[in-house]
Amino acid sequence: MIKDLLISTEGHNSLFEQEIKQMDIPTCKVFLKDGALLPVGFEEEGTELYNKDTLKVNEAFKNSVSESGNKVLKARATNLTAKSGLNVAVLFSGGPAAGGHNVVVGLKRILGTNNKLYGVKAGPKGLLKGDLFEISDKDILSIANTGGFDYLGSDRTKIKTDEQFSMVKATCKKYELNAIVVIGGDDSNTNAAVLAEYLYDMGVQVIGCPKTIDGDLQVGDLLPISFGFDTATKIYAELVGNILQDTPSSRKYWHFIKLMGRSASHVALEVALQTKPAICLISEEVEEKRLSLDDIISSIAKVVVERSKKGINYGVVLVPEGIIEFIPEMKHLVAELNDKVAEFSSVLANKDKEEKREFIYTKLTAENTKLMASLPDYIEDMLLADRDSHGNLQVSLIPTERLIIEMVQRKVKEMDSSVPFNHQQHFFGYEGRCGAPTLFDAAYTYNLGLTAGSLILAGKTGYIASVASFDKEIKILGIPLTGLLNIERRHGHDEMVIEKALVKLDSPAFQFFESRRDDWASSDLFNSPGPRQLWGPSAKQMPMTVALNRVYSTLKFDY
């Protein structure tokens, strides 16, 4: 009998999954009329987006801008003239994030029985290949509130070439598509903007939805956070909290924990606010304050030594995955090494590791020689050996935690050889992408789906759906994608792309962190946020960085 019970849980059907699939999802009041779910109409919200590159972008996106005028839309009331008979396709793009399934659920429900919803298999690639299937009501019941992107799959194909655009057009024709919903990060929504412009003449609408666990797709009060960020950071924060709780229990280790997120440190900052560790590095601070590797290592070692004097020979250090790439002097060193290795490639080819190092030292500037000499031997070897086909070293290949641990160990020994320094290292990444969504992400994404569907039924194209004002009456928004584009140098030429939102040092969240971190470093003030709860009194919590940056007075969200 217990065996039958266990077998019945196979295939996405654990007791937990059974319960969350049936759980009510909070719905923004504007979508409800006499208890029925109905699409909303839109009106101008009052904001017109503008940046340094707007004129050039307007030129390149004539169709989209002529429609939107780069003006933000907000939901008004039930849309009594909503379209019907539409064929809509939805796809996931890029790495998975919790809540993606609920966007599909929201879309399906708001499109109702008068329209068809197709799922695109395996991301943008599926759109090119025309690999679509119709999403049924039954499917929706089995994916509500579950984590992952497995219902559709995803990939990282970028749609750029004329051939690819033709393939998309063919797919649109094959399925008589009226609209496409792209669920993805900054690059995927850039793609959505381009597709919207390109498919405008065909009458195919394109709407984006903001997804990324990194949290770097944000537009101030208009788009406070991308979905998936809350779940990922709450998963990491539980684990960091558990390890923090372990430190004074076993009183033995410094734990260095690398957290996923190559470009921005939102994840590290949020996890730090959730848990209060001894140290949390922020890549944007390193870059802006032009900190050297030695500055970083010394500041950590100093905390290790000072805590040891109080008998605290343990602690936790949070390290953003991409930190090395933000250290200015490391970039200079790598740049000079790239030049020198290319210049002297024939000389270097016949040398062994030792000889290579000796030779290259004679070619570097004094500053870079000093930095190079401070690195562990195996890192020096890496810097001289592993180059890609363009002759460049990928800074991201450097094993960050190991480098930092070894250099801190050396520095602590120099400062006070009596200080014990035992260490463990961790990397939390994949664990956080596909967990079941938090209540915050579950509600946010479902309402995003309702919003994206409503934008389509209102005939809109080239917008990213957004849900904002989490603390009080929720705002349902459509933000013109063209208003988010700016011009950046990528792969050697200018491209119009959505700017990644980095941690700002003058933001309330960073400034709060800055005001508390010395206390967290000097004594144990950590807490354990615990596993994310779907029921009970602590279940309704939004990200702390969002509450701080948007100047809310509560962590609770309200639909």
Added chain:
Amino acid sequence: MIKDLLISTEGHNSLFEQEIKQMDIPTCKVFLKDGALLPVGFEEEGTELYNKDTLKVNEAFKNSVSESGNKVLKARATNLTAKSGLNVAVLFSGGPAAGGHNVVVGLKRILGTNNKLYGVKAGPKGLLKGDLFEISDKDILSIANTGGFDYLGSDRTKIKTDEQFSMVKATCKKYELNAIVVIGGDDSNTNAAVLAEYLYDMGVQVIGCPKTIDGDLQVGDLLPISFGFDTATKIYAELVGNILQDTPSSRKYWHFIKLMGRSASHVALEVALQTKPAICLISEEVEEKRLSLDDIISSIAKVVVERSKKGINYGVVLVPEGIIEFIPEMKHLVAELNDKVAEFSSVLANKDKEEKREFIYTKLTAENTKLMASLPDYIEDMLLADRDSHGNLQVSLIPTERLIIEMVQRKVKEMDSSVPFNHQQHFFGYEGRCGAPTLFDAAYTYNLGLTAGSLILAGKTGYIASVASFDKEIKILGIPLTGLLNIERRHGHDEMVIEKALVKLDSPAFQFFESRRDDWASSDLFNSPGPRQLWGPSAKQMPMTVALNRVYSTLKFDY
């Protein structure tokens, strides 16, 4: 205002921690009389423990056995003649496990105001040093239902020498102790048995409590599981479930996940039952079936290739931390290498890596030569290089996941070079020791504390407290520690120790796993158990291995 809220969460005071500290803990009815919490008395349960070494153990533990007769006790009713005026000390021993704090809470509450409870700081070491402090009611409010051992701290000191015993006696005198509660694993409870015998003449009672996340302290129906196992496995199972959910979302990787637990594979088995991955290795099976490294690698590679034929180029493999030490041929190889390296130490001293390898090949048996040659080079180098002060190689130093991944990669290529094999590796260990306890562990440990306190107030010594029959009316038991001792060869001489409970291949839990694993390997049948819930409809779940092995008909526990 939001800043004040965040600052108020510092120091173990997250919103989650605030709530769990106030949460009601289920209490076994036998401890309740007219709503008041009262200690229970004990009577014989009907079981007398006996094993092959009982006569010898009885000889060595005359005091304890004369009292207990190795007979198991069960709670009867309120103890109307409970002792009072006692001074009781409690300590944590070994690695932390979730629920330890609740044992202290239960102890404090059941000892009431008529007795004093002392906390021993930093484990057995604190008992030697006499580092004790009185536990207050206020303290108890701040640790209820929280994870970790940080309230007292812990260490791994073994109390063995005469000098150490004298120090313990001095501490007992200093604090006028009447009883000591030792919260620990198999070795710590062996220690508790020895202390009980040794302190018998002084009239100091000793009671043990079964803790270990490894789950290898079990005594059939009498002690179905140690505390901490449920929380640790549910934490790991959530993470494994998240990664499983990631595999068909991104469709890219085989994830190899090493799970903490050196001796037994209970953790891996439980996590496999919770999540249903493609593959889970069980150390005890490897040993009992005398599987070779090649058997293991081939069986994994076969699954990789077969899934690939169905278009499934991803999956999850669970690997118990200690697996390498269970492979018979690896033990033989290491033993022979230890001999040869010692025999030819002077010859080897002057050789470089390459020469060492070539030389040693001429000295090994054909079987070991073959095995050695199948290993990656860096493992070969390790096997020849890193020896401890006794000239032995620690098999446990071999980087298990890396070895398995590299050998599987090679094997897959041999079998079918067109099969893609991208991989990621993870190790889950520290994350699981100090999380907030599951409802199961929270209730179990609180009632363990009530039981240990009741045994003390009933004048008992040399017992391990236990809570059993989780599915129906809970049983409160005292199990004589001497009845669990057997004689094992350790460090070259016979010692009386508690036997580690390993996974039995004829147990219902393993057999169920065995009956399902081919299906789990051939197609995706996984589920995500989700984060452990403290509230809501899926919160009350015991370990699946316990429910299967004890032949319960439900996963719900009932107090």
